[in-house]
Amino acid sequence: MNIKRNIIFALESRRRDGVLITINLPIRMRVIFANQRIEFTTGYRIDAAKWDAAKQQVKKGCTNKLKQSASEINADLLRLCTEIQNIFKEFEVKNEFPTTERIKETFNARIKDATDRKDAAKEPNVSFWEAFEEFVKESGRLNNWTKATYEKFAAMKNHLNEFRNTLSFDTFTENGLNDYVDFLQSDKDMRNSTIGKQISFLKWFLRWSYKKGYSQNAAYDSFKPKLKNTPKKVIFLTPEELNKLKTYQIPPTKQYLERVRDVFLFCCFSGLRYSDVYNLKRSDIKQDHIEITTIKTADSLIIELNDHSKAILDKYKDVHFEKHKALPVISNQKMNDYLKELGELAEINDPVRETYYKGNERIDTVTPKYALLGTHTGRRTFICNALALGIPPQVVMKWTGHSDYKAMKPYIDIADETKANAMTKFNNM
Template sequence: MIIKRNIIFTLESRKKDGILIIENVPIRMRVNFASKRIEFTTGYRIDAAKWDADKQRVKNGCSNKLKQSASEINASLLGYYTKIQEIFKKFEVKEIMPTQEQIKEAFNALHKPIKEEVKPKKSTPNAFYKVFNEFVRDCGRQNDWTDSTYEKFAAVKNHLMNFHDELTFDFFDEKGLNDYVTYLRDVKEMRNSTIGKQLSFLKWFLRWAFKKGIHQNNAYDSYKPKLKSTQKKIIFLTWEELNRLREFEIPTSKQALDRVRDVFLFQCFTGLRYSDVFNLRRSDIKGDHIEVTTVKTSDSLIIELNNHSKAILDKYKDVAFEDDKVLPVITNQKMNDYLKELAELAGIDEPVRQTYYRGNERIDEVTPKYALLGTHAGRRTFICNALALGIPPQVVMKWTGHSDYKAMKPYIDIADDIKANAMSKFNQL
């Protein structure tokens, strides 16, 4: 059972004396499902000018009147989004359509009731977290972190504070590191792969502070716990599924899905990430190819156009979009939701088994493919199908910007499997 829902973060619309309030505006979380709506207060406020309505996040580098940073607020919003999704998934597993009250109760069971205002703490921040803030500020500037990276480290800080709000550098000896891993596994119920990522982020911070001479405890350097894990399954569309999606006749009542399909297909035929399609301008189109500087890695790429990608560009060549953009790209979150709906309608429902570990417990989940689709599947689809067509990996890497052959290895393995299965068809003749 799949419960269709839409989770939106937006500023509350308030007026005073008939004038819309634009300063210190409450941020709300709106959950729509089954023709129902639930409104949650997030406990955060921000000026309208500091809010990015497209990304549904506070603009990078901004803060509110309580001196809460964009990274802190955005990490909390991401946490709320994740918890709500987890709640819906639990009802889906039980094949129950929840009521509004059940969703509210489940959410409040995970969080203390969200207060409208969060008052600043009167106590002096712990020195450990002061240094952590310096690390985020300095490394963020030095490495030109994106919003998502700031959000990741805000989440790291939240996990550490929930674990222990009075941490010291001396705490993280082998026992302390073991205690933290146990907390992430048993209390936060994280997968081993997620624990590994959290541990690597913490080590990065501890290593930075050690090099600065802030502490002398380098136990982190030799700490390598055994965390069973499996290679993450690459979700992509086979050539047959891609054609099925492309040729599917979208119902007249759902024509908004047509533009979503076009953007996704453009990714499938160019290998561009969502962020690069979102930023694609008409000036980037150079006749038979496109020239882009990628948002994530700042690579300068030249990607030749094929008949499929050209057809999509031609479809919108006379349509004017904001900032002279080429395609009608909506927010990543909304596009992911619409993609799942589109793929379900098109019958892309092959069961996909995903395996992961929590501690020593092996967990297998079987999910229809449409429920796993997201915008990044477009890029993966391009890579897998290009390799399966026999295009050399080094050529594909020129298009995608991959500089490390190791990163292409999982895709090459998939392409080899596709070729082997294709050869077996001769046995049927």
């Protein structure tokens, strides 16, 4: 008997908010025979740009996010292909036509046996928390984590400790993962969007542990909890609100707000993050532009100055600040508090409606805009207003350091909405 079959390795197609994802995609093995198809996960991921679709393998010299090389991944893909071929040959020798279930069961059993033998030889003896500490240390160094990222994983560690007194990798089966989602919903009272982030952090750690050989539990790979979500509201100032804030006469008793306003307006007219304006040195300022290497992503950016941003820099050019800083930037927390105070005084109080979910419960809130102001509002204001002015997204991305269109899409949608609303002004002519 000869069983015709076709074995294909391909990247899984994924979309988020209608945009095709091209990074860190799972490599799937597809087996087709007798007009039937079986899908297998390989346990590997790779960027689309590093995948050779014609040869069905990772391009030479490339590595994935986990630093696994093309030769390592391709060798294992060949091993999986060989195992499937051997299974079909065994059925052919027995003159028996298999069902998809038999193929899948046999293959999974063989791979598990091979993995068990490999793991027995390694005999890793690393506990869940030992692995976690190693993960934070290694990933933090390799990915140049910021202080904020370390704090996120410290918070995640606290949540895990509260979830169970004793944790092991075997805790996080599909049921265990669902129990953790329930814990975050009921005990921690988290929004679905926050739970989604916590699960993505946990899966990152579990994936790393699996690749290291510390864990043999791969339930995380197929775990995708159904959490209702709505797009996060982009809080920014319209040109009218920006001018209102800029021209507001600050009371003599609240002069401490003047410098806060200047720094915030500089972000609104340059697109800088708080961390970058905090780190901005006088040496970064040239005649008509600034040159910086961003703190968060280490991108080297050249950002041209306009009349507004240049006027703010000129205002402080002869004022001495420690460490040769260009602007009087205070702590992020204090600045966020003062911005809300300033926004309230300037009557930036248009109601903002936000919708979010906790479990299946939809919650709608209405908040005055000033209460939602923060340092990052400046960067969002710059992007939204730049796009609304008709500046091409690819130009804005060069100023902000955004590397892909996906990150810009929410802002582009707002610019399109602003453009559509502007057209209605012709109705009054």
